[in-house]
Amino acid sequence: MSDPALRVLADVFGYGGFRGQQRSIVQQLLQGGHALVLMPTGGGKSLCYQLPALMRPGTGVVVSPLISLMQDQVSQLQQRGIRAMALHSGLSFEAQQAVYASVLAGECKLLYLAPERLLAPRMLATLVQIQLALFAIDEAHCVAQWGHDFRPEYLRLSVLCERWPTVPRVALTATADLRTRREIAARLQLQQAPWFVSSFERHNIFYQLVHKRQARRQLLQFLRDEQAGQSGIVYCLSRRRVDELTAWLQEEGVDALAYHAGLDTALRTRNQELFLEGSGQVMVATTAFGMGVDKPDVRFVAHMGLPRSIEAYYQETGRAGRDGLPATAWLVYDLQDVMLLHQLMAHPDSSDQMCQREHGRLGAMLAFCEELGCRTQALLRYFGEELNQQCGHCDLCVEPVRTWDATDCVRKALSAVYRTGQSYGVGHLVNVLCGRSTKPVKERGHDRLPIFALGRGVSADCWRSVYRQLLARGCVVVAPGGRGLRLAEQCRPLLRGELRIELRRDQYETRSRPGHREVFRHECGFPDGCQAPVREALPRRESAEWSLLPLERG
Numbered sequence: 001m002s003d004p005a006l007r008v009l010a011d012v013f014g015y016g017g018f019r020g021q022q023r024s025i026v027q028q029l030l031q032g033g034h035a036l037v038l039m040p041t042g043g044g045k046s047l048c049y050q051l052p053a054l055m056r057p058g059t060g061v062v063v064s065p066l067i068s069l070m071q072d073q074v075s076q077l078q079q080r081g082i083r084a085m086a087l088h089s090g091l092s093f094e095a096q097q098a099v100y101a102s103v104l105a106g107e108c109k110l111l112y113l114a115p116e117r118l119l120a121p122r123m124l125a126t127l128v129q130i131q132l133a134l135f136a137i138d139e140a141h142c143v144a145q146w147g148h149d150f151r152p153e154y155l156r157l158s159v160l161c162e163r164w165p166t167v168p169r170v171a172l173t174a175t176a177d178l179r180t181r182r183e184i185a186a187r188l189q190l191q192q193a194p195w196f197v198s199s200f201e202r203h204n205i206f207y208q209l210v211h212k213r214q215a216r217r218q219l220l221q222f223l224r225d226e227q228a229g230q231s232g233i234v235y236c237l238s239r240r241r242v243d244e245l246t247a248w249l250q251e252e253g254v255d256a257l258a259y260h261a262g263l264d265t266a267l268r269t270r271n272q273e274l275f276l277e278g279s280g281q282v283m284v285a286t287t288a289f290g291m292g293v294d295k296p297d298v299r300f301v302a303h304m305g306l307p308r309s310i311e312a313y314y315q316e317t318g319r320a321g322r323d324g325l326p327a328t329a330w331l332v333y334d335l336q337d338v339m340l341l342h343q344l345m346a347h348p349d350s351s352d353q354m355c356q357r358e359h360g361r362l363g364a365m366l367a368f369c370e371e372l373g374c375r376t377q378a379l380l381r382y383f384g385e386e387l388n389q390q391c392g393h394c395d396l397c398v399e400p401v402r403t404w405d406a407t408d409c410v411r412k413a414l415s416a417v418y419r420t421g422q423s424y425g426v427g428h429l430v431n432v433l434c435g436r437s438t439k440p441v442k443e444r445g446h447d448r449l450p451i452f453a454l455g456r457g458v459s460a461d462c463w464r465s466v467y468r469q470l471l472a473r474g475c476v477v478v479a480p481g482g483r484g485l486r487l488a489e490q491c492r493p494l495l496r497g498e499l500r501i502e503l504r505r506d507q508y509e510t511r512s513r514p515g516h517r518e519v520f521r522h523e524c525g526f527p528d529g530c531q532a533p534v535r536e537a538l539p540r541r542e543s544a545e546w547s548l549l550p551l552e553r554g
């Protein structure tokens with residue numbers, strides 16, 4: 001028995017079979033139904049609407065947020081002999097007229113449009129005159145205000161259902177937590193449509209997160225030792241950092257290109273083309289470089305700092321290994337990133353609710369970084385998917401985390417926050433704990449606090465590690481505007497010593513010589529014998545001094 005869809009799949013696309021849920025989705029649309037498709041990047045979403053659009057009578061209309069994304073798809077389809085077109089502001093007036101004419105003549109099989117273009121009166125007036133095969137709404141998470149990539153013009157797409165209730169609508173996205181999915185379904189009137197949810201696990205991506213020591217050097221080592229000659233993307237938090245890092249990498253002999261929205265358009269386009277067509281280049285970019293980067297052989301995505309959310313992290317790392325071959329998602333971070341992002345988020349224009357949401361997202365991202373179990377399990381859990389076994393392709397699976405009993409250190413760390421008035425950053429707190437009489441410490445009289453120098457037996461690295469993990473667990477929070485740490489409600493039992501707490505032992509790697517492959521691992525100066533509960537020779541009186549009586553009573 002020959003399935004007509006399989007024949008088109010082979011004849012037009014040259015594929016021997018469907019992948020994952022593609023077949024069911026194609027069937028659903030061929031039967032005239034609607035669908036919500038959640039599939040990871042590289043899963044093969046485009047085929048889900050391209051194939052039914054070819055097989056159904058009329059024109060398939062694809063809503064896509066970016067011109068570059070449309071152009072890529074259109075040129076791929078044209079190479080396969082399909083009459084696909086895109087209509088966007090980059091076309092000349094004449095070229096736009098020609099597209100309208102083809103559409104009206106029924107000569108266009110797949111039409112790619114940005115939402116605002118689709119909703120323009122002239123386009124709506126054109127579409128009512130022709131037969132429509134389906135509507136595909138790509139990057140559908142853009143319709144969700146809850147999502148991280150909201151585009152207001154997507155909201156008006158509800159008009160599709162009102163005007164063309166019987167034309168199949170398929171919404172597709174590669175990133176969506178449960179709330180975002182529900183919002184997509186509601187806004188695009190797909191409440192009755194089946195959801196086709198693929199596993200979001202990317203088996204070929206290895207997740208590796210490291211703590212910042214000298215971020216640039218760490219990156220360079222990663223590039224030289226593990227990724228020499230490979231194509232990859234390095235994400236930075238700001239344009240300035242992109243420029244600086246690019247220049248530095250070039251000096252170090254890395255074939256690096258820069259991309260951010262502040263660059264001259266011609267240069268930006270040239271760099272993008274060089275990267276997409278070339279091999280072995282490193283693209284240093286802000287997140288402006290991304291959506292629609294359909295380069296199959298990106299071997300790594302590196303983050304020089306914390307992304308704002310797990311959604312963003314998942315989407316950005318998802319650009320690695322679209323060809324299914326092994327790839328690495330590498331991230332270097334420290335507490336400074338968290339403070340910086342909190343500062344950026346404290347934007348006077350953003351509402352409280354929006355702010356809270358953003359902080360919540362960042363918190364989840366940080367918790368992911370400080371995960372003790374398996375990264376993939378944590379990622380998938382965030383998207384509502386349970387993975388029962390360890391993934392085997394993350395740093396934590398390969399080398400399980402060792403923990404230590406940090407109960408006493410945690411009390412001291414929290415106490416330092418409290419005693420200094422809950423408005424200082426980690427650097428200052430660590431100085432107080434380690435008994436460093438820096439100028440700010442002296443000026444504020446913090447060298448006379450009972451907590452001063454009480455943490456001397458422990459390295460500064462270790463104290464930073466303690467604060468980072470406390471922040472990740474929500475025991476301390478960043479004060480509004482990113483100025484310093486505050487205690488959170490959750491820390492009470494820890495302060496009272498009612499709860500023991502295990503933290504991860506951070507490890508650092510150093511090489512015997514720069515550029516040398518031999519690696520030494522060492523941990524960051526934990527208190528001696530910290531595997532057993534930490535015992536420090538503290539007389540009772542002293543320990544009472546750094547406990548938090550006011551909170552204990554409250």
Ligand code: ADP
Nearest residue numbers: 015017018019039040041042043044045046047
């Ligand atoms: P997504 O949009 O989900 O990120 P794409 O639609 O770009 O993914 O597809 C990813 C890759 O998988 C593309 O190179 C595409 O040609 C390929 N692909 C999709 N479906 C199949 C299939 N059934 N068989 C083989 N390759 C496929």
Ligand code: ZN
Nearest residue numbers: 374391394397
């Ligand atoms: Zn794992």
